[in-house]
Amino acid sequence: DDFEGRGVWRYADALPLESGVTTQEGATPLYEVPRLEDDLGLEAVRIKHEGMNPTGSFKDRGMTVGVAVAKELGVDRLACASTGNTSAALAAYGSRGGMQTLVLLPAGKVAAGKVAQASLHGARILEVDGNFDACLDIVQELAAEGEAYLLNSLNPFRLEGQKTIGLEILEAFRDDYDAFPDRIVLPVGNAGNTAALYKAFRELLQAGAIDREDVPKLTGVQAAGAAPMVEAVENGADEVRRWDDVETRATAIRIGNPVNAPKALPGIRETGGTAIAVSDEEITEAQRDLAGEGVGVEPASAASVAGLRKLRAEGIVESDERVACLTTGHLLKDPDAAAAAGDDPEPVPATTEGVLEHLAGESRS
Ligand code: F0G
Numbered sequence: 001d002d003f004e005g006r007g008v009w010r011y012a013d014a015l016p017l018e019s020g021v022t023t024q025e026g027a028t029p030l031y032e033v034p035r036l037e038d039d040l041g042l043e044a045v046r047i048k049h050e051g052m053n054p055t056g057s058f059k060d061r062g063m064t065v066g067v068a069v070a071k072e073l074g075v076d077r078l079a080c081a082s083t084g085n086t087s088a089a090l091a092a093y094g095s096r097g098g099m100q101t102l103v104l105l106p107a108g109k110v111a112a113g114k115v116a117q118a119s120l121h122g123a124r125i126l127e128v129d130g131n132f133d134a135c136l137d138i139v140q141e142l143a144a145e146g147e148a149y150l151l152n153s154l155n156p157f158r159l160e161g162q163k164t165i166g167l168e169i170l171e172a173f174r175d176d177y178d179a180f181p182d183r184i185v186l187p188v189g190n191a192g193n194t195a196a197l198y199k200a201f202r203e204l205l206q207a208g209a210i211d212r213e214d215v216p217k218l219t220g221v222q223a224a225g226a227a228p229m230v231e232a233v234e235n236g237a238d239e240v241r242r243w244d245d246v247e248t249r250a251t252a253i254r255i256g257n258p259v260n261a262p263k264a265l266p267g268i269r270e271t272g273g274t275a276i277a278v279s280d281e282e283i284t285e286a287q288r289d290l291a292g293e294g295v296g297v298e299p300a301s302a303a304s305v306a307g308l309r310k311l312r313a314e315g316i317v318e319s320d321e322r323v324a325c326l327t328t329g330h331l332l333k334d335p336d337a338a339a340a341a342g343d344d345p346e347p348v349p350a351t352t353e354g355v356l357e358h359l360a361g362e363s364r365s
Contacts, residue, residue: 008061008164014203015160020068021097025060026164028052030172030324033293036305040312044177044322047295047305048169051330055117058165058193058328059089062151062158067093069157070149077102079148081135083189083252084114085329090151091121102148104128104135109251111298111334131246133257153192154259162196163203169324170210177322180214185311186326187303188220188229188275189253191264193326198267216324217273220264221307223248223300224277229258233268233275240265249280249337252300252329274316278306284341296331296338304328 005012007026012018030046037045050058067090070078078094079102080086087103087110094101103118107127118125128135136152143150153159166184173181186193197218204210222230226246232239243256258264268275278286280299286309287302304325311317331338348358 008064008161011164011167014163014167014200015065016157017065017068017072020064020161021071021093022064023054023060023092023096025053025064026168028168030169031293031295033290033295035293036289039289040309041319042312042317042323043320045308046173046181046324047290047327048165048324049295049297049327050165051297051301051327051333055085055089055092056113056330056333057085057089058162058326059085060093061161061164062153062192063089063093063161065161066151066155066157067097067099070099070151071097073149075149076100077148078151079103079139079142080151081105081132081139082110082114082118082152083132083254084110084118085252085333086152087123087125088114088117088121091118091123095122100124102126104139106131106135106254109254111251111337113333113335132255133242136257136259152259153190153195159192159196159199159260162193163200165193165326166197166200167204170204170216173322173324179322180210181216181324182321183217183219183273183317183323184326185219185221185304185308185323187250187253187300187328188222188258188264189255189300191220191229191258191260193328194218194220194267195260195263198264198271201271215271218267218271219273219307219311220268220275221303222275222277223250223253223283223303224279226254226256227277228256229261229264230275230277232261232265238265248283250283250299250303251334252298253303274311276307276310278303278310282306282310287338287341290327291331291342295327297327298329298331298333299337301327301329
Protein backbone atom coordinates (compact mmCIF):
# COMPACT_ATOMS: atom_id res chain seq x y z
CA ASP A 1 0.00 0.00 0.00
CA ASP A 2 0.94 3.67 -0.16
CA PHE A 3 2.47 3.68 3.27
CA GLU A 4 5.15 1.14 2.37
CA GLY A 5 8.51 2.80 2.72
CA ARG A 6 7.33 5.30 5.32
CA GLY A 7 7.19 5.27 9.12
CA VAL A 8 8.56 2.05 10.59
CA TRP A 9 8.98 0.53 7.12
CA ARG A 10 11.27 3.30 5.98
CA TYR A 11 13.80 1.35 8.03
CA ALA A 12 13.09 -2.01 6.36
CA ASP A 13 16.84 -2.48 5.83
CA ALA A 14 17.22 -2.67 9.61
CA LEU A 15 14.24 -5.03 10.01
CA PRO A 16 13.83 -8.78 9.49
CA LEU A 17 11.09 -8.36 6.83
CA GLU A 18 10.57 -6.12 3.80
CA SER A 19 7.03 -5.14 4.81
CA GLY A 20 4.49 -5.85 7.51
CA VAL A 21 0.88 -5.85 8.61
CA THR A 22 0.53 -2.08 8.73
CA THR A 23 -1.82 0.69 9.82
CA GLN A 24 0.78 3.37 9.14
CA GLU A 25 2.75 3.28 12.37
CA GLY A 26 5.84 5.28 13.21
CA ALA A 27 6.99 8.69 11.92
CA THR A 28 5.70 10.18 15.19
CA PRO A 29 6.20 13.85 16.12
CA LEU A 30 9.22 15.13 18.04
CA TYR A 31 7.65 18.10 19.77
CA GLU A 32 9.41 21.21 20.98
CA VAL A 33 8.38 22.18 24.52
CA PRO A 34 10.02 25.60 25.03
CA ARG A 35 8.46 26.35 28.43
CA LEU A 36 9.46 23.00 29.87
CA GLU A 37 12.93 23.37 28.33
CA ASP A 38 13.31 26.79 30.02
CA ASP A 39 11.92 25.56 33.28
CA LEU A 40 14.30 22.61 33.37
CA GLY A 41 17.22 24.80 32.30
CA LEU A 42 18.41 22.55 29.51
CA GLU A 43 20.01 23.22 26.14
CA ALA A 44 17.21 21.29 24.41
CA VAL A 45 14.26 19.13 25.39
CA ARG A 46 12.18 17.35 22.79
CA ILE A 47 9.22 15.02 23.28
CA LYS A 48 9.03 11.96 21.05
CA HIS A 49 5.30 11.33 21.32
CA GLU A 50 4.62 7.69 20.62
CA GLY A 51 1.01 8.26 21.62
CA MET A 52 0.59 9.54 18.04
CA ASN A 53 0.74 6.01 16.62
CA PRO A 54 -2.43 4.43 15.14
CA THR A 55 -3.62 2.73 18.36
CA GLY A 56 -2.11 5.44 20.55
CA SER A 57 1.10 3.82 21.78
CA PHE A 58 4.55 2.66 20.63
CA LYS A 59 3.33 -0.93 20.64
CA ASP A 60 2.23 -0.51 17.02
CA ARG A 61 5.87 -0.36 15.92
CA GLY A 62 6.47 -3.79 17.39
CA MET A 63 3.22 -5.32 16.23
CA THR A 64 3.62 -4.33 12.57
CA VAL A 65 6.69 -6.59 12.54
CA GLY A 66 5.65 -9.25 15.07
CA VAL A 67 2.21 -9.88 13.62
CA ALA A 68 3.67 -10.11 10.11
CA VAL A 69 6.13 -12.75 11.33
CA ALA A 70 3.25 -14.67 12.93
CA LYS A 71 1.35 -14.52 9.65
CA GLU A 72 4.35 -15.83 7.75
CA LEU A 73 4.65 -18.67 10.26
CA GLY A 74 0.99 -19.48 9.66
CA VAL A 75 -0.11 -19.42 13.31
CA ASP A 76 -3.82 -18.88 13.90
CA ARG A 77 -3.95 -17.50 17.44
CA LEU A 78 -1.93 -14.61 18.85
CA ALA A 79 -1.72 -13.88 22.56
CA CYS A 80 -0.28 -11.44 25.04
CA ALA A 81 -0.40 -10.43 28.67
CA SER A 82 -0.91 -6.71 29.00
CA THR A 83 -1.29 -3.67 31.18
CA GLY A 84 -3.45 -2.47 28.26
CA ASN A 85 -1.53 -0.95 25.37
CA THR A 86 -0.07 -4.20 24.08
CA SER A 87 -3.55 -5.72 24.08
CA ALA A 88 -4.98 -2.79 22.10
CA ALA A 89 -2.21 -3.00 19.51
CA LEU A 90 -2.29 -6.78 19.26
CA ALA A 91 -6.07 -6.75 18.81
CA ALA A 92 -5.86 -4.15 16.03
CA TYR A 93 -2.92 -5.68 14.15
CA GLY A 94 -4.15 -9.24 14.68
CA SER A 95 -7.55 -8.42 13.22
CA ARG A 96 -5.90 -6.58 10.33
CA GLY A 97 -3.80 -9.67 9.68
CA GLY A 98 -6.85 -11.93 9.89
CA MET A 99 -5.84 -13.78 13.04
CA GLN A 100 -7.56 -14.47 16.35
CA THR A 101 -6.24 -12.67 19.41
CA LEU A 102 -6.30 -13.61 23.06
CA VAL A 103 -5.32 -11.11 25.74
CA LEU A 104 -4.82 -11.60 29.47
CA LEU A 105 -5.33 -8.46 31.55
CA PRO A 106 -4.90 -7.84 35.29
CA ALA A 107 -8.50 -7.39 36.51
CA GLY A 108 -9.36 -3.82 37.48
CA LYS A 109 -5.91 -2.43 36.63
CA VAL A 110 -6.23 -1.53 32.95
CA ALA A 111 -7.22 1.97 31.80
CA ALA A 112 -10.62 2.28 30.12
CA GLY A 113 -9.47 3.32 26.64
CA LYS A 114 -7.23 0.30 26.28
CA VAL A 115 -9.88 -2.28 27.22
CA ALA A 116 -12.30 -0.56 24.83
CA GLN A 117 -9.79 -0.86 21.98
CA ALA A 118 -9.02 -4.53 22.63
CA SER A 119 -12.72 -5.24 22.80
CA LEU A 120 -13.79 -3.45 19.61
CA HIS A 121 -10.87 -4.83 17.61
CA GLY A 122 -12.16 -8.27 18.49
CA ALA A 123 -9.74 -9.69 21.03
CA ARG A 124 -10.95 -12.35 23.38
CA ILE A 125 -10.27 -10.67 26.73
CA LEU A 126 -9.51 -12.72 29.83
CA GLU A 127 -9.53 -10.75 33.08
CA VAL A 128 -7.06 -12.40 35.41
CA ASP A 129 -7.33 -12.23 39.17
CA GLY A 130 -3.69 -11.21 39.53
CA ASN A 131 -1.19 -8.60 38.38
CA PHE A 132 0.51 -8.22 34.99
CA ASP A 133 3.44 -10.43 35.92
CA ALA A 134 1.10 -13.33 36.72
CA CYS A 135 -0.63 -12.80 33.36
CA LEU A 136 2.72 -12.98 31.57
CA ASP A 137 3.69 -16.17 33.41
CA ILE A 138 0.47 -17.79 32.18
CA VAL A 139 0.76 -16.58 28.57
CA GLN A 140 4.34 -17.84 28.37
CA GLU A 141 3.10 -21.26 29.45
CA LEU A 142 0.25 -21.17 26.93
CA ALA A 143 2.77 -20.35 24.20
CA ALA A 144 5.10 -23.12 25.34
CA GLU A 145 2.20 -25.56 25.09
CA GLY A 146 1.51 -24.46 21.53
CA GLU A 147 -1.81 -22.78 22.35
CA ALA A 148 -0.87 -19.41 20.93
CA TYR A 149 1.94 -17.30 19.44
CA LEU A 150 3.38 -14.93 22.05
CA LEU A 151 3.49 -11.24 21.16
CA ASN A 152 4.78 -9.67 24.35
CA SER A 153 8.12 -7.89 24.17
CA LEU A 154 9.83 -11.19 24.97
CA ASN A 155 9.22 -11.79 21.27
CA PRO A 156 12.38 -10.42 19.62
CA PHE A 157 10.51 -9.35 16.47
CA ARG A 158 8.55 -6.84 18.55
CA LEU A 159 11.80 -5.21 19.63
CA GLU A 160 13.04 -5.08 16.04
CA GLY A 161 10.14 -2.78 15.17
CA GLN A 162 10.63 -0.72 18.31
CA LYS A 163 14.25 -0.02 17.32
CA THR A 164 12.85 2.52 14.85
CA ILE A 165 11.98 4.86 17.74
CA GLY A 166 15.71 5.30 18.30
CA LEU A 167 16.46 5.65 14.59
CA GLU A 168 13.84 8.39 14.17
CA ILE A 169 15.09 10.31 17.22
CA LEU A 170 18.71 10.21 16.07
CA GLU A 171 17.83 11.30 12.53
CA ALA A 172 15.65 14.17 13.74
CA PHE A 173 18.28 15.48 16.17
CA ARG A 174 20.94 15.28 13.48
CA ASP A 175 18.71 17.29 11.14
CA ASP A 176 17.63 19.89 13.74
CA TYR A 177 20.78 20.29 15.86
CA ASP A 178 23.48 18.77 13.72
CA ALA A 179 24.15 16.52 16.73
CA PHE A 180 22.69 13.44 18.35
CA PRO A 181 20.86 13.70 21.68
CA ASP A 182 23.05 13.43 24.76
CA ARG A 183 20.37 11.46 26.55
CA ILE A 184 17.12 9.62 25.90
CA VAL A 185 14.81 9.38 28.91
CA LEU A 186 12.10 6.74 28.80
CA PRO A 187 9.53 5.08 31.04
CA VAL A 188 10.38 1.49 31.94
CA GLY A 189 8.01 -1.41 32.50
CA ASN A 190 9.30 -4.60 30.91
CA ALA A 191 12.29 -2.62 29.60
CA GLY A 192 11.52 -3.59 26.00
CA ASN A 193 12.16 -0.12 24.61
CA THR A 194 15.36 0.21 26.61
CA ALA A 195 16.57 -3.05 25.07
CA ALA A 196 15.35 -2.09 21.58
CA LEU A 197 17.02 1.33 21.59
CA TYR A 198 20.27 -0.19 22.82
CA LYS A 199 20.15 -2.72 19.98
CA ALA A 200 19.54 0.07 17.47
CA PHE A 201 22.60 1.95 18.76
CA ARG A 202 24.78 -1.16 18.65
CA GLU A 203 23.78 -1.83 15.06
CA LEU A 204 24.50 1.77 14.06
CA LEU A 205 27.92 1.49 15.72
CA GLN A 206 28.66 -1.77 13.94
CA ALA A 207 27.64 -0.23 10.62
CA GLY A 208 29.95 2.71 11.28
CA ALA A 209 27.01 5.13 11.03
CA ILE A 210 27.72 6.64 14.46
CA ASP A 211 30.69 6.89 16.81
CA ARG A 212 30.82 5.63 20.37
CA GLU A 213 30.58 9.17 21.79
CA ASP A 214 27.40 9.74 19.76
CA VAL A 215 25.45 7.09 21.68
CA PRO A 216 22.79 8.74 23.89
CA LYS A 217 22.73 7.88 27.58
CA LEU A 218 19.78 5.56 28.08
CA THR A 219 17.95 6.76 31.16
CA GLY A 220 15.05 4.71 32.53
CA VAL A 221 12.26 5.95 34.77
CA GLN A 222 9.95 3.80 36.88
CA ALA A 223 7.13 4.56 39.26
CA ALA A 224 8.34 4.32 42.87
CA GLY A 225 5.77 1.60 43.57
CA ALA A 226 7.10 -0.59 40.75
CA ALA A 227 10.82 0.07 40.49
CA PRO A 228 12.80 -3.19 40.36
CA MET A 229 15.04 -1.93 37.53
CA VAL A 230 15.94 1.20 39.47
CA GLU A 231 16.79 -0.96 42.44
CA ALA A 232 19.12 -3.09 40.30
CA VAL A 233 20.83 -0.07 38.72
CA GLU A 234 21.31 1.59 42.11
CA ASN A 235 22.76 -1.59 43.62
CA GLY A 236 24.98 -2.27 40.63
CA ALA A 237 23.32 -5.69 40.42
CA ASP A 238 23.49 -7.90 37.33
CA GLU A 239 20.03 -9.28 37.90
CA VAL A 240 16.72 -7.70 38.76
CA ARG A 241 14.84 -8.88 41.83
CA ARG A 242 11.16 -9.51 41.07
CA TRP A 243 8.78 -7.35 43.09
CA ASP A 244 5.61 -9.26 44.01
CA ASP A 245 3.66 -6.25 45.20
CA VAL A 246 3.50 -3.32 42.83
CA GLU A 247 1.27 -0.26 42.79
CA THR A 248 1.11 2.97 40.82
CA ARG A 249 -1.35 5.31 39.16
CA ALA A 250 0.68 4.75 35.98
CA THR A 251 -0.97 1.36 35.40
CA ALA A 252 0.89 0.82 32.09
CA ILE A 253 4.13 0.34 34.04
CA ARG A 254 2.66 -1.45 37.05
CA ILE A 255 5.18 -4.27 36.52
CA GLY A 256 7.36 -6.09 39.07
CA ASN A 257 9.32 -8.42 36.80
CA PRO A 258 10.86 -6.57 33.85
CA VAL A 259 11.43 -9.50 31.52
CA ASN A 260 13.83 -7.66 29.19
CA ALA A 261 16.14 -6.65 32.04
CA PRO A 262 19.00 -8.90 30.83
CA LYS A 263 19.03 -6.98 27.52
CA ALA A 264 18.27 -3.56 29.03
CA LEU A 265 20.57 -3.34 32.06
CA PRO A 266 23.75 -3.46 29.91
CA GLY A 267 22.19 -0.75 27.73
CA ILE A 268 21.78 1.61 30.67
CA ARG A 269 25.28 0.85 31.99
CA GLU A 270 27.22 0.88 28.76
CA THR A 271 25.72 4.12 27.47
CA GLY A 272 26.52 5.87 30.78
CA GLY A 273 22.84 6.25 31.58
CA THR A 274 20.99 5.69 34.83
CA ALA A 275 17.57 4.85 36.26
CA ILE A 276 15.38 6.76 38.68
CA ALA A 277 12.06 6.28 40.48
CA VAL A 278 9.35 8.95 40.66
CA SER A 279 6.25 9.27 42.81
CA ASP A 280 2.71 9.21 41.43
CA GLU A 281 2.41 12.91 42.35
CA GLU A 282 5.52 13.72 40.32
CA ILE A 283 4.06 11.76 37.41
CA THR A 284 0.79 13.72 37.52
CA GLU A 285 2.71 17.03 37.75
CA ALA A 286 4.66 16.11 34.62
CA GLN A 287 1.45 15.07 32.87
CA ARG A 288 0.12 18.57 33.60
CA ASP A 289 3.39 20.20 32.39
CA LEU A 290 3.11 18.43 29.06
CA ALA A 291 -0.62 19.10 28.75
CA GLY A 292 0.16 22.78 29.36
CA GLU A 293 2.17 22.74 26.13
CA GLY A 294 -0.54 20.92 24.22
CA VAL A 295 0.96 17.46 24.49
CA GLY A 296 -1.51 14.94 25.90
CA VAL A 297 0.00 11.81 27.40
CA GLU A 298 -1.03 9.00 29.72
CA PRO A 299 0.53 8.79 33.22
CA ALA A 300 3.22 6.19 32.41
CA SER A 301 4.45 8.42 29.60
CA ALA A 302 4.77 11.43 31.86
CA ALA A 303 7.16 9.41 34.03
CA SER A 304 9.94 10.21 31.55
CA VAL A 305 9.52 13.96 32.07
CA ALA A 306 9.11 13.52 35.83
CA GLY A 307 12.36 11.54 35.89
CA LEU A 308 14.18 14.15 33.83
CA ARG A 309 13.06 16.88 36.23
CA LYS A 310 14.31 14.91 39.21
CA LEU A 311 17.66 14.07 37.60
CA ARG A 312 18.11 17.70 36.64
CA ALA A 313 17.33 18.82 40.22
CA GLU A 314 19.88 16.31 41.50
CA GLY A 315 22.48 17.70 39.09
CA ILE A 316 22.88 14.34 37.34
CA VAL A 317 21.59 15.86 34.10
CA GLU A 318 23.63 18.94 33.23
CA SER A 319 22.41 22.19 31.70
CA ASP A 320 24.27 21.77 28.41
CA GLU A 321 22.49 18.52 27.58
CA ARG A 322 20.14 17.95 24.68
CA VAL A 323 17.54 15.47 25.81
CA ALA A 324 14.79 13.46 24.14
CA CYS A 325 11.96 12.26 26.38
CA LEU A 326 9.88 9.37 25.16
CA THR A 327 6.16 9.63 25.84
CA THR A 328 4.78 6.19 25.16
CA GLY A 329 0.98 6.53 25.15
CA HIS A 330 -1.79 9.01 24.36
CA LEU A 331 -3.79 10.96 26.97
CA LEU A 332 -7.06 9.34 25.83
CA LYS A 333 -5.80 5.89 26.79
CA ASP A 334 -6.58 6.73 30.41
CA PRO A 335 -9.39 9.30 30.44
CA ASP A 336 -10.01 8.78 34.15
CA ALA A 337 -6.44 9.69 35.07
CA ALA A 338 -6.58 12.74 32.79
CA ALA A 339 -9.85 13.96 34.28
CA ALA A 340 -8.49 13.47 37.80
CA ALA A 341 -5.33 15.43 36.95
CA GLY A 342 -7.25 18.29 35.35
CA ASP A 343 -9.81 20.75 36.69
CA ASP A 344 -13.47 19.82 37.10
CA PRO A 345 -16.12 21.23 34.76
CA GLU A 346 -18.14 24.13 36.24
CA PRO A 347 -21.92 23.86 36.08
CA VAL A 348 -23.67 27.01 34.79
CA PRO A 349 -27.24 27.90 33.81
CA ALA A 350 -28.25 27.76 30.13
CA THR A 351 -28.36 31.56 29.69
CA THR A 352 -25.77 34.09 28.52
CA GLU A 353 -26.50 36.17 31.60
CA GLY A 354 -25.91 33.20 33.84
CA VAL A 355 -22.64 32.37 32.09
CA LEU A 356 -21.44 36.00 32.34
CA GLU A 357 -22.35 36.09 35.99
CA HIS A 358 -20.45 32.90 36.58
CA LEU A 359 -17.38 34.21 34.73
CA ALA A 360 -17.49 37.46 36.70
CA GLY A 361 -17.59 35.52 39.93
CA GLU A 362 -14.82 33.73 41.70
CA SER A 363 -12.12 32.77 39.20
CA ARG A 364 -10.98 29.20 39.33
CA SER A 365 -7.82 28.38 41.17
N1 F0G B 1 4.65 3.18 28.63
C1 F0G B 1 3.47 2.66 28.26
C2 F0G B 1 2.35 3.59 27.94
C3 F0G B 1 3.30 1.26 28.20
O1 F0G B 1 2.13 0.77 27.84
C4 F0G B 1 4.37 0.43 28.56
C5 F0G B 1 4.23 -1.02 28.56
C6 F0G B 1 5.58 1.04 28.93
C7 F0G B 1 5.68 2.41 28.95
C8 F0G B 1 6.76 0.23 29.31
O2 F0G B 1 7.49 -0.12 28.18
O3 F0G B 1 7.93 -2.51 28.63
O4 F0G B 1 9.20 -1.25 26.89
O5 F0G B 1 9.58 -0.83 29.32
N2 F0G B 1 3.14 -1.60 28.44
C9 F0G B 1 2.96 -3.06 28.31
C10 F0G B 1 1.54 -3.37 27.94
C11 F0G B 1 3.44 -3.81 29.48
O6 F0G B 1 1.07 -4.47 28.23
O7 F0G B 1 0.89 -2.53 27.33
P1 F0G B 1 8.61 -1.23 28.26
